[in-house]
Amino acid sequence: MDPAPLVAVVGATATGKSDLAIALAQHLGGEIVNADALQLYRGMDIGTAKVPPRERLGIPHHQLDVLAVTEEASVAAYQREARAAIAGIRERGRVPILVGGSGLYVRAALDDIEFPPTDPAVRGRIEQRGHRIGTRALHAELARIDPDSAGIIGEGDLRRIVRALEVGELTGRPYTAFLPRPVHHDPSTVQIGLRLERAGLHERISLRVHRMVEQGLLAEVRGLREQGLDQGRTARRAIGYEQALAVLDGTMDCGAAIESTVVGTRRLVRKQDTWFRRDPRVRWIDASQPASQLREAALDQIALARAN
Template sequence: MHPPAAPESQDAPRPLIALVGATATGKSDLAIALAEHLDGEVINADALQFYRGMDIGTAKVTAEERRGVPHHLLDVLEVTEEASVSAYQADARAAIAAIRSRGRTPILVGGSGLYVRAALDEIEFPPTDPAVRARLEQRVAEIGPAALHRELAGRDPEAAAMIGPGDARRIVRALEVGELTGRPFTAFLPRPVHADPSTVQIGLRRDRAELHERIALRVHRMVEAGLLDEIRALRERGLDRGLTARRAIGYQQGLAVLDGTLTCEAAIEETIVGTRRLVRKQDTWFRRDARVHWLDADTNTSLRHDLLPRALSLVDTARQEHAREGRAAPGETGVTAPGTPAP
């Protein structure tokens, strides 16, 4: 039996909860526990978990591990397809609205920073035109990025000031956006403003040494669980043609093992090192966001008796702050920790 969710006004929207942080910190387990307590549904924000069949190597929660909690935006792409941040934004926000329409709590969980921001923040994605981009890229090839950068400085000095004269890709994109929209490139840069004022971001972090141990253990368990067999099966479905999927940590190394260019032991070590490198990038990304409320966990931390009550307390506090600021819907009530009576 799970403790009942806290009472809620019929007209009050459920908060939008986002669980973020580095890989292997335990976000998925906490998300499921929150969903069970708050009558919630989970929305995936891990870009590699979009891919069907990439299960073991992405630590995708199994049907059994989900314990009946609905999960959204898992297994939505083939390994030959490419993910789109703008498409994800639309899909994630549609999922959030649908979950709320059922009177339930949306819980976004993942470590792909740009996708998290696309779902949560006021970000507008400018259009693109392959013909315009191809023409600009041809001009880069003919006259060099510095010359195009001077053009950008004349049209959009603010964008030129933040883009280096050798950064051909961003120079082309800034010029493309200006040509297609008539607006400066900087008008489309993300702002740290939640599109939904009820949003609560909770970050989960662990001591780096402990996290490194968890990563090594996880990789070894993935191999024991049949990661190479998974990669072999995905290869038959076109993994080698997937620009993103084939380069994913663990999958790139597994393909090399199957090709005979890397030993299994070397692949395991490369995967561990690559995952640790990813963790550092994720930490840097999320620590820059002052809106994240951090929870520290270690080997002695109990999910049910420690992390979950603290997470629920953060949600409750944030909702009370929104109410005081006049941004929350009238009549909202708080959530309470397991076993704690509502006031």
């Protein structure tokens, strides 16, 4: 008997991924694994559109509320924890359902990706050498050591040149050996993508941002500031939170903050759309359908994928 599939619900912000994931979990006997980088943070609820516990319908959720706002999210750590959660769900005889719009986190959970180690001291030393001898000379050094990696990194891209040299020094392997490959770690994986025409998606984004303000985003951010939000390198820069901090500081009025958040979210959506649409393994369905039809369309795609 084939193992239960690993289902992933992906796509842009505001397409209804969380609601569909819960509906699928109810039908399939599943548990949900979060793949939204910002929903990893405790207390970042309103601004990330985190599903409130009472609306999760008793479905267990994993990789939610696991970081303090002062911590920096690590995709390598997420990969370990998400895969452990998926394995635990399988051991309980349940169906794992991954849901989120953070493309790299989705790929970390699903794909054959290995994340090389980092060492700030090594990186700092290489950066200093780059500033001393120049970016082009550092690129030439990379070309001698790791020509394949140098061939895909521009001569002026100091950050990636430094990273490639750091990886080589720490692992003895070329940087290209760690580049992601579009191969599912679990061959039973089925990716369901939600798509929505741009005008409808923009309307949803505007409504969502206004609703967040009405639900108390400023109060949420005020409370998170007391927990150290200003020191959080990742959390404080999140769309909506950065604008709310500006409102609390008096450097932006609420109307301007709302508009900036809407514009920033639309920009994020374009990036998400580009990221997921270039993956031919995603099975796309129309997110504008009524909830029951959307669930059935997703189940049909899962069945088709399993039959092939």
